[in-house]
Amino acid sequence: MKYFELKCIAYIKKEIPLNDSFDALSSYINYCFTKDEVLKKLHEEKDFKNYCFGNFYPIEKDKVYKKGNTYEFVIRALDEEFIYKLQKLLRENVNNSFFQVLQATKKVVKQFFVSELYTITPTITTVKDENNKSIFWTVDKDGDILKLQEQLQKNLLKKYENFYNEKLEPTQNFIQLLEIKNQKPQSIYFMKKINDNKSIRVRLFGNKFKIAPNEDEVSQKLSFVALACGLGEKQSYGGGFCLWK
Incomplete structure (x- = not known):
């Protein structure tokens, strides 16, 4: 078993409160799906998508991601082809009013023993x-x-x-x-x-x-x-x- 991970660096174009950040990231990823026929079909299916993502990091003390700053977020999936396609779309700088992905680095993680x-x-x-x-x-x-x-x-x-x-x-x-x-x-x-x-x-x-x-x-x-x-x-x-x- 293995999973595939994209570590992304995002440049924030306008302030994003923590309560709005999940929606901003989800909308961005979903929009990327529409730019590829295979991912678009996956998005439209009512089935497990087998991917997940984390929020922007680090979190600011006032819980607002600041305009002009860069933050990391991570996307993981079991399907390597999914990650390959998504990485390609992210590198093409899909337009978004909230943030722009500057870098998306792929990592392969083989199964290991999980204690916690x-x-x-x-x-x-x-x-x-x-x-x-x-x-x-x-x-x-x-x-x-x-x-x-x-x-x-x-x-x-x-x-x-x-x-x-x-x-x-x-x-x-x-x-x-x-x-x-x-x-x-x-x-x-x-x-x-x-x-x-x-x-x-x-x-x-x-x-x-x-x-x-x-x-x-x-x-x-x-x-x-x-x-x-x-x-x-x-x-x-x-x-x-x-x-x-």
Whole structure:
């Protein structure tokens, strides 16, 4: 197993508040997809995209990315062809009113042993409540840690099976220990287009986790998939981007 990563350097053209940054990055990446027929088809499919991205780094103290400054962000994927096409489009300086990508450097990462996972963007997870209605998992809304762990594993299994076209047979949940790092739900905001004249602001609720995975082969494969294409849901909006130890 391996994943492919683009480390990008972006020049900020006008100030971007932290709450708007996920939408700015997501919109930029989605616009790149429209410039390539294969990526455009992928974007339009209602299936796993098997990529993820992190937010601009470093974060300013006032949580506003400053005009005239440069920041890094990272895109990861399981598919090398996807990363190759995206790198080419980024290097062509796709026009954007918020920022311009100055550099996109490709890196190949082979599978390694993961002792700890840290989600540095909110991990979005939907579960069913007592009325069988889908809700965002939070401590206040649900609080069932076992249900959360089951949902996170189920999502990673589907991502693995979608890309590798084979099933894994776990004997246990891949999570040995899970720690919630936030005291209140973390949010991702984005603008959703209703029609040609109207858009609404959508808020996704999530959490940041520190996870100690189990050491067995299946657990380690799922941990690597989490690094490659995100933990939880809504990766196309920046959800569940992980670092490791």
